[in-house]
Amino acid sequence: MNVRCNYCRQSFNLSRDYLVEAIAKADEKRQKYHTVECINCRKAIKVSVPQMKRYAPALPAEDEAEAES
Ligand SMILES: [Zn+2]
Structure with missing residues (x-):
């Protein structure tokens, strides 16, 4: 999943594994947003x-061929 920094416009990719973990944590805390640190300027x-x-759907997917950017 592609994310763009609001501060420096750097765009970077979050892996499926990262997303699955982040979603699980957000659900646990009932958060609507997950915070990532920009790889360039380190802002949240x-x-x-x-x-x-x-x-990254909750169920683990076998194929990653259909990834949209
Ligand atoms: Zn940034």
Whole structure:
């Protein structure tokens, strides 16, 4: 899943494994947003949990061929 920093416009990719873990933590805390640190400027970027779920469904997927950017 591609994320763009609001501060420096750096865009970077979050892996499926990362998303699955982040979604689990967000669900546990009932958060609507997950915070990631920008790889460039290190500011906190909010990523919406529903959006992450679209990229990494709760059930583990066997194929990763259909990844959309
Ligand atoms: Zn940044």
